[in-house]
Amino acid sequence: xxxxxxxxxxxxxxxxxxxxxxxxxxxxxxxxxxxxxxxxxxxxxxxxxxxxxxxxxxxxxxxxxxxxxxxxxxxxxxxxxxxxxxxxxxxxxxxxxxxxxxxxxxxxxxxxxxxxxxxxxxxxxxxxxxxxxxxxxxxxxxxxxxxxxxxxxxxxxxxxxxxxxxxxxxxxxxxxxxxxxxxxxxxxxxxxxxxxxxxxxxxxxxxxxxxxxxxxxxxxxxxxxxxxxx
Numbered sequence: 001x002x003x004x005x006x007x008x009x010x011x012x013x014x015x016x017x018x019x020x021x022x023x024x025x026x027x028x029x030x031x032x033x034x035x036x037x038x039x040x041x042x043x044x045x046x047x048x049x050x051x052x053x054x055x056x057x058x059x060x061x062x063x064x065x066x067x068x069x070x071x072x073x074x075x076x077x078x079x080x081x082x083x084x085x086x087x088x089x090x091x092x093x094x095x096x097x098x099x100x101x102x103x104x105x106x107x108x109x110x111x112x113x114x115x116x117x118x119x120x121x122x123x124x125x126x127x128x129x130x131x132x133x134x135x136x137x138x139x140x141x142x143x144x145x146x147x148x149x150x151x152x153x154x155x156x157x158x159x160x161x162x163x164x165x166x167x168x169x170x171x172x173x174x175x176x177x178x179x180x181x182x183x184x185x186x187x188x189x190x191x192x193x194x195x196x197x198x199x200x201x202x203x204x205x206x207x208x209x210x211x212x213x214x215x216x217x218x219x220x221x222x223x224x225x226x227x228x229x230x
Contacts, residue, residue, distance in 0.1 A: 003142060005142055006142035006143055009134070009139065009142055009143045010078075010143050010145075011156060011160050012130075013078065013130065013131065013134060013143065013145075014075060014078050014079055014158075014160065014161050015160050015161055015164050016126075016127045016130055017071060017074065017075045017078060017089060017093075017127060017131075017161070018071075018072075018075045018160075018161030018162070018164055018165045019123065019127075019164050019165060019168055020071055020093070020096070020123050020124055020127045021068050021069075021070075021071025021072045021074075021075055021165070022068070022164075022165040022168045022169055023068075023119070023120050023123050023124075023168065024064050024065070024067045024068030024071055024096055024100075024120060024124070025064075025065055025068030025069070025071075026068075026116075026120075026168070026169065026172055027064050027068075027100070027103075027116060027117060027119075027120035028060070028061050028062070028063075028064030028065035028066075028067075028068060029061075029065065030116060031057055031060055031061045031064070031103075031117075032061050034047065034057060035054060035057035035058045035060065035061050036054075036058060036061070038054055038057075044111065046110060046111055047110065047111070053106075053110055056106065060099075060102075060103045063099055064096075064099060064100065064103070064120070067092060067095060067096040067099060070092045071092055071096065073088075074088045074089045074092050075161055076158075077089070077145075078145050079158045079161065081145055081146060081147050082145070082146060083146050085145040085146065086131070086134075086135075086145040086146065089131055089145075090128070090131055090132070093124060093127055093128040093131060094128060096124040096128075097121070097124040097125050097128050100117065100120050100121035100124050101121055101125075103117045103120075103121070104117045104118050104120075104121040155209045155210070155212050155213030156209075156210060156213040156214075158206075158209050159206045159207070159208070159209030159210035159211075159212075159213060160206065160210065161206070162202045162203075162205045162206030162209060163202070163203055163206025163207060163210065164206070165202050165206075166198075166199045166200065166201070166202030166203030166204075166205070166206055167199070167203060168199075169195055169198055169199035169202065170195065170196065170199035170200070170203065172195055172199075
């Protein structure tokens with residue numbers, strides 16, 4: 001775990017988990033309008049007639065956001081390290097992958113399109129696959145999430161996770177804008193302030209954590225040099 005490759009793999013895994021958690025929350029929040037205010041969005045009236053699918057999409061909203069929140073919790077667990085950190089992450093990813101697969105294929109069958117549910121499904125599946133690969137004994141020896149990392153490593157992992165989540169949130173209008181536009185109006189405008197505020201806080205917080213981690217690492221190097229000089 002103390003090797004450079006082990007640290008890189010650990011940060012990469014944490015980064016993926018943070019991004020997956022953010023995507024789940026965004027995916028659930030993005031379905032809110034269609035699920036609860038379907039009559040206001042003509043392209044989605046197919047969810048009402050001939051069969052009412054609103055209850056199903058409302059359940060997608062609640063469960064997907066819940067998985068996203070659970071994803072944040074397991075990301076924190078990965079950063080801190082713990083006996084069940086890896087296991088808990090696999091459970092959340094497996095549930096998220098199955099849930100988003102149902103959402104994805106249901107949307108294809110009922111609506112005829114699945115964006116951005118398809119993106120959320122892909123990233124859940126990819127992250128699950130990466131964590132399953134990390135179970136390979138050789139890689140597990142390099143990245144053991146049951147062991148708590150050094151403070152600087154925790155700050156680096158947390159900083160990268162927060163930074164990536166912030167960038168993903170801030171960039172949301174760019175990668176879902178097309179699928180949320182209708183007759184010249186963009187439905188994303190209603191979420192503009194929550195997106196910009198939460199995304200900015202996470203981005204700046206991530207940068208602050210990275211800076212703090214770099215400072216601690218620098219102090220440790222200086223202290224090591226001074227000890228060797230004695």
